[in-house]
Amino acid sequence: xxxxxxxxxxxxxxxxxxPGCGGALAMRLALKALGKKTMVVLPACCWxxxxxxxxxxxxxxxxxxxxxxxxGSVSSGIKAAxxxxxxxDITVLAWAGDGGTFDIGLQAxxxxxxxxxxxxxxxxxxxxxxxxxxxxxxATPWGAWSSxxxxxxxxxxxxxxxxxxxxxxxxxxxxxVSYPDDFIRKLKRAKDIKGTRFIHALVCCPTGWKxxxxxxxxxxxxxxxxxxxxxxxxxxxxxxxxxxxxxxxxDNKLIRSYLGAQGxxxxxxxxxxxxxxxxxxxxxxxxxxxxxxxICIKQ
Amino acid sequence: MKQVFQLPPxxxxxxxxxxxxxxxxxxxxxxYRNRIxxxxxxxxxxxxxxxxxxxxNQEEGLYKAWKLLTQDNPFPAVCGRVxxxxxxxxxxxxDYDEPINIHTxxxxxxxxxxxxxFKWRLPRVNKKYKIAIIGAGPAGLSCAYHLxxxxxxxxxxxxDNKLGGLLSQGIPxxxxxxxxxxxxxxxxxxxxxxxxxxxxxxxxYDFDKLLKEYKTVFxxxxxxxxxxxxxxxxxxPSVIPALEFLYQLCAGKRVKIGQRVGIIGGGNxxxxxxxxxLRLGKKPIVIYRRTENEMPAILDEIQEAKEEQIEFxxxxxxxxxxIRNNKIVSLECIKMKLGQADKTGRRQPIPIKGSDFKVGVDxxxxxxxxxxxxxxxxxxxxxxxxxxxxxxxxxxxAGGDAVTGPKTVVDAIGAGKKAAHLIxxxxxxxxxxxxxxxxxxxxxDLNTAYFEHETRIPSGKLPLSSRLKTFxxxxxxxxxxxxxxxCSRCFSCGVCNKxxxxxxxxxxxxxxxxxxxxxxxxxxxxxxxVCVLECPRNAIGLVQEER
Ligand SMILES: Cc1cc2nc3c(=O)[nH]c(=O)nc-3n(C[C@H](O)[C@H](O)[C@H](O)COP(=O)(O)OP(=O)(O)OC[C@H]3O[C@@H](n4cnc5c(N)ncnc54)[C@H](O)[C@@H]3O)c2cc1C
Ligand SMILES: Cc1ncc(C[n+]2csc(CCOP(=O)(O)OP(=O)(O)O)c2C)c(N)n1
Ligand code: SF4
Ligand code: SF4
Ligand code: SF4
Ligand SMILES: [Mg+2]
Numbered sequence: 001x002x003x004x005x006x007x008x009x010x011x012x013x014x015x016x017x018x019p020g021c022g023g024a025l026a027m028r029l030a031l032k033a034l035g036k037k038t039m040v041v042l043p044a045c046c047w048x049x050x051x052x053x054x055x056x057x058x059x060x061x062x063x064x065x066x067x068x069x070x071x072g073s074v075s076s077g078i079k080a081a082x083x084x085x086x087x088x089d090i091t092v093l094a095w096a097g098d099g100g101t102f103d104i105g106l107q108a109x110x111x112x113x114x115x116x117x118x119x120x121x122x123x124x125x126x127x128x129x130x131x132x133x134x135x136x137x138x139a140t141p142w143g144a145w146s147s148x149x150x151x152x153x154x155x156x157x158x159x160x161x162x163x164x165x166x167x168x169x170x171x172x173x174x175x176x177v178s179y180p181d182d183f184i185r186k187l188k189r190a191k192d193i194k195g196t197r198f199i200h201a202l203v204c205c206p207t208g209w210k211x212x213x214x215x216x217x218x219x220x221x222x223x224x225x226x227x228x229x230x231x232x233x234x235x236x237x238x239x240x241x242x243x244x245x246x247x248x249x250x251d252n253k254l255i256r257s258y259l260g261a262q263g264x265x266x267x268x269x270x271x272x273x274x275x276x277x278x279x280x281x282x283x284x285x286x287x288x289x290x291x292x293x294x295i296c297i298k299q
Numbered sequence: 300m301k302q303v304f305q306l307p308p309x310x311x312x313x314x315x316x317x318x319x320x321x322x323x324x325x326x327x328x329x330x331y332r333n334r335i336x337x338x339x340x341x342x343x344x345x346x347x348x349x350x351x352x353x354x355x356n357q358e359e360g361l362y363k364a365w366k367l368l369t370q371d372n373p374f375p376a377v378c379g380r381v382x383x384x385x386x387x388x389x390x391x392x393x394d395y396d397e398p399i400n401i402h403t404x405x406x407x408x409x410x411x412x413x414x415x416x417f418k419w420r421l422p423r424v425n426k427k428y429k430i431a432i433i434g435a436g437p438a439g440l441s442c443a444y445h446l447x448x449x450x451x452x453x454x455x456x457x458x459d460n461k462l463g464g465l466l467s468q469g470i471p472x473x474x475x476x477x478x479x480x481x482x483x484x485x486x487x488x489x490x491x492x493x494x495x496x497x498x499x500x501x502x503x504y505d506f507d508k509l510l511k512e513y514k515t516v517f518x519x520x521x522x523x524x525x526x527x528x529x530x531x532x533x534x535x536p537s538v539i540p541a542l543e544f545l546y547q548l549c550a551g552k553r554v555k556i557g558q559r560v561g562i563i564g565g566g567n568x569x570x571x572x573x574x575x576x577l578r579l580g581k582k583p584i585v586i587y588r589r590t591e592n593e594m595p596a597i598l599d600e601i602q603e604a605k606e607e608q609i610e611f612x613x614x615x616x617x618x619x620x621x622i623r624n625n626k627i628v629s630l631e632c633i634k635m636k637l638g639q640a641d642k643t644g645r646r647q648p649i650p651i652k653g654s655d656f657k658v659g660v661d662x663x664x665x666x667x668x669x670x671x672x673x674x675x676x677x678x679x680x681x682x683x684x685x686x687x688x689x690x691x692x693x694x695x696x697a698g699g700d701a702v703t704g705p706k707t708v709v710d711a712i713g714a715g716k717k718a719a720h721l722i723x724x725x726x727x728x729x730x731x732x733x734x735x736x737x738x739x740x741x742x743x744d745l746n747t748a749y750f751e752h753e754t755r756i757p758s759g760k761l762p763l764s765s766r767l768k769t770f771x772x773x774x775x776x777x778x779x780x781x782x783x784x785x786c787s788r789c790f791s792c793g794v795c796n797k798x799x800x801x802x803x804x805x806x807x808x809x810x811x812x813x814x815x816x817x818x819x820x821x822x823x824x825x826x827x828x829v830c831v832l833e834c835p836r837n838a839i840g841l842v843q844e845e846r
C-alpha cells in the first residue's frame with residue numbers, strides 16, 4: 001500500500017518542534033491538503049514556538065500569532081476582512097492546541113461556531129499545556145501524569161467532539177497523522193464546505209507523553225486501533241460516519257500497549273488500567289449508538 | 300529612522316527557518332540500508348527473489364526479472380515446477396497469512412524466458428583453461444553455466460544419451476515436462492559448453508586419463524545406485540527398482556507391470572512411481588515404515604498423491620515376497636511403531652513382534668533410497684572438505700547428490716554454482732568470499748500496519764478427473780493477472796520498494812526524493828526515528844552519532 005499525498009510542500013525544515021512531534025507533522029500534512037491559499041491563525045501554543053522566532057517562519061503561508069483565548073474570534077475577524085477585500089478563495093485555518101480549544105479558547109470558538117463563521121478550526125490535541133511545561137488541560141486523559149497532576153489526573157477527558165457537534169456545524173471530524181490519507185482527505189473535504197468546520201486531531205508529544213520519539217506515529221495509530229481515538233466524521237451535527245472501521249478493535253491488549261508505552265501512565269495500578277479499558281469500551285459503544293442513530297434521521 | 304506610521308502594524312517575518320540547522324540536535328542518525336530478505340537467504344542457489352518480484356511490481360519488464368533470476372539459477376522453469384521451495388518455508392509472509400507463491404512466480408518467469416527466447420550476454424570464452432565436468436545433472440549443468448558466466452568453457456561427460464540427470468531420467472512428465480527440461484539445458488549448451496554424451500567415466504573414458512588431460516574436474520555424478528531390498532524374493536523379475544522403472548518411463552518405453560503394484564518407500568521416487576503406476580491404469584499401494592509426517596517427499600507431491608487417492612499403508616516394513624508358480628502373489632509386512640528420534644530428528648520405526656500381515660500385490664517397486672557409486676574413481680576422491688565442494692585432491696571438486704546423497708534439484712544447482720566459484724578462485728589463485736553472512740530480516744522486524752491480509756494465489760491445476768489417465772502436467776502456473784496479484788503481496792523484506800512512508804511521516808521534511816531515490820537531509824534531520832519505525836520493511840537503520 002502506498003499513500004498518495006500531495007507533493008506540494010508548504011513547510012520548511014529547521015522549525016523548533018521536538019524530535020518526533022506529531023503536531024509538526026499535522027501542520028505539514030494540513031498545508032499539503034489546503035495549499036498556498038491559506039492563512040493560519042495561531043493562538044499561543046507549542047506551534048507559536050515551532051514556527052520559529054522573529055523574523056523567521058516555518059510555513060510558506062501567512063501565519064498570524066494571536067492571544068491564547070482568541071483563535072475563534074480572530075479567525076472570524078480575518079475571514080470578515082477577507083470578504084470585505086473580495087478575497088473569497090483564501091481558506092482561514094485556526095490552528096490551536098487542546099488548552100487553547102478545550103479550555104481558554106472555548107468561548108470564542110463556541111461563539112464563532114454558533115454564528116457558523118466560515119473557517120476551518122483544527123485542534124491539535126497533545127493532551128496538555130505542553131508549551132508551558134506539561135500542565136494538565138481538560139483534554140488530559142484520566143489517570144495521566146502531568147506537572148500539575150503529579151500523581152494522576154482524576155477527571156476524565158472532556159469530549160470536545162460532542163460539544164462541537166452540539167453546535168450543529170456543517171462538518172466535524174476526528175483525524176490522525178498516523179492515517180495520512182484520511183487526514184488529508186478530511187482537510188480537503190473541510191475546505192470544500194462553507195461554515196465552521198472543526199477537526200480534532202490527536203497528536204503524540206514524545207516530551208509530554210514521556211515516550212521515545214520514534215513511536216510517535218505508532219502511538220496515535222494504536223489510539224485509533226484500540227478505540228481510544230476512533231476516526232469519524234459528523235455532518236450538520238447529525239450524520240455520523242465511522243472511518244477505517246476494519247482497523248478498530250477496542251481490546252484489552254491494544255489499550256494496554258498504548259498505555260504501557262507512555263511514561264505519563266506509569267503510575268497506573270491494575271485497577272486503574274481496568275477502569276480505563278472499561279471506559280474506552282463504553283465510549284466506543286456510545287459512538288456506535290450515535291452511528292446507529294443515523295437511521296433515525298434518514299427516515 | 301522610520302516614522303511610526305511607516306512601519307507595518309505589527310512585526311512580519313521575512314525569512315524561513317531554513318537558517319536553523321536542526322541536524323545538530325541529533326543523537327542518532329537514520330540510514331538507508333538494504334537487508335537480506337529471508338527468502339533469498341533460504342534459496343540454495345541464492346536467487347534474489349525479493350528483487351525480481353520488485354522488478355515485476357515496478358513493471359520494469361519480464362526480461363529484466365528473468366535476467367536477474369538466471370544470474371543465480373539457469374533453471375527457473377524447472378525449479379518453478381519441482382523445487383522444494385525452502386524460500387517459501389522461510390517467507391515472512393507465512394507469519395502474517397500465507398507465504399508468497401514464489402515457485403509459481405519463478406515458473407512464470409522461466410516459461411516466459413523460454414517462450415520469448417530470452418538470451419544471456421556472456422563474456423568471451425578464455426580457452427586457456429580446461430575444465431571437465433562428470434555428469435550432466437542439475438549440478439554439472441549449473442557448474443558449466445556459472446563457469447561460462449565467468450568466461451570459462453567446460454566439457455561435460457555424461458554416461459546417458461540424454462542430458463539432465465534425474466530431471467530427464469527420474470522425475471515424471473506430469474510434474475516436469477521433458478520439453479521444458481531440454482529447452483533450459485539447450486540454452487546452457489548453446490552458450491558454448493562442450494558435451495560428450497554416452498561417455499561414462501570409468502567405462503568409456505578412464506578417470507586418470509581425464510584428470511591428466513583436464514587438471515580441473517567437477518564430479519557431479521548424482522546418487523543412482525539403488526539400495527538393495529535384501530528380503531527373500533527380492534531377486535524376482537517383477538521386483539523393479541523405482542529408478543529403473545521411472546527411467547524407462549522417461550525414455551518413453553513401456554514397462555511390464557502387473558495389476559496391483561506395491562511401492563516400498565516414502566520419498567519422491569516412491570510417490571512418483573506410485574502416481575505413474577496410477578496413470579498406467581494399475582493400482583498402486585505405497586508401503587512406508589513411518590507415518591505421513593516423516594515422509595521425505597516434497598509436500599505438494601504428498602498432497603497430490605492423496606488427492607489422487609493413492610492407497611498408503613503406513614508403519615509397515617516388508618519382510619518377504621511370497622511367490623507362487625513363479626509369480627508374486629503378495630508381500631508379507633510387519634507392523635512398526637515409532638520410537639525415539641534419531642540424530643536427523645526423525646523418529647525411528649521399531650517392528651512389533653508377531654504383527655505380520657500380507658498385502659496382495661503382483662509387482663513390487665522398491666524405492667528405498669539411492670547411494671553414490673564411486674567405484675570408477677580410484678581412491679576416495681569424494682571425501683569433501685567440510686561445507687565446501689572441494690575434495691582432498693587438488694583441482695578436483697565434487698557436488699550435488701554425489702556428495703550429499705539424494706537431496707534436491709536446487710541444492711544440486713547451488714552446489715554447481717559454488718563449485719564454479721571455487722574453480723574460478725582455484726584457477727586464478729584468488730580467494731573471494733562466497734556470500735553475505737548478515738542476519739536476514741525476521742517477521743518481528745517488519746511494521747505490518749501497512750499490510751493488508753490477502754490470500755495466496757494458487758497455481759492453476761488440472762482437474763483430478765483429467766489427470767488420472769495421462770502424464771499431462773498437473774500444475775498449469777499463472778496467467779499474467781494472477782502473477783501481478785501474487786507479486787503485489789510481497790512485503791519486500793528489508794529492501795526499500797519506494798513506498799514513500801519515510802517521506803510521508805517525517806515531521807522535519809528531512810527525507811528528499813531525488814530521481815526515484817530517497818536521501819536524508821542531515822542538515823535538518825533531528826534523528827527522531829519515526830521513519831525507522833514506520834518503514835514497513837526495516838530498510839532504515841538508526842546509528843549513533845559520533846561525538
Ligand atoms: C524420482 C525422483 C523424483 C525427484 N523429485 C524431486 C523433486 O521434485 N524436487 C527436487 O528438488 N528433487 C527431486 N529429486 C531429487 C533430484 O532429482 C536430485 O537431487 C538431483 O537431480 C541431483 O542432481 P545431481 O546433478 O547431483 O545428480 P543427477 O541428477 O543424478 O545427475 C547425475 C548425472 O551424472 C551422470 N553420471 C553418473 N555417473 C557417471 C559417470 N561415471 N560418468 C558420466 N556420467 C555419470 C548420470 O547419468 C546423471 O546424468 C527427485 C529424485 C528422484 C529420483
Ligand atoms: C491568557 C494566557 N494565559 C496563559 C498563557 C501561557 N500559555 C501559553 S501557551 C500555553 C499552553 C498551551 O497549551 P495548548 O493549547 O494545549 O498547546 P500546546 O502548547 O500543548 O501545543 C499557556 C498556558 C498565555 N499565553 N495566555
Ligand atoms: S514477503 Fe517477499 S521478500 Fe519477504 S520473505 Fe516473502 S517473498 Fe521474500
Ligand atoms: S523522521 Fe525525519 S527527522 Fe525523524 S529520523 Fe527520520 S528523517 Fe530524521
Ligand atoms: S519507508 Fe518505504 S520508501 Fe522509506 S525506506 Fe522504507 S520502504 Fe523505502
Ligand atoms: Mg496541548
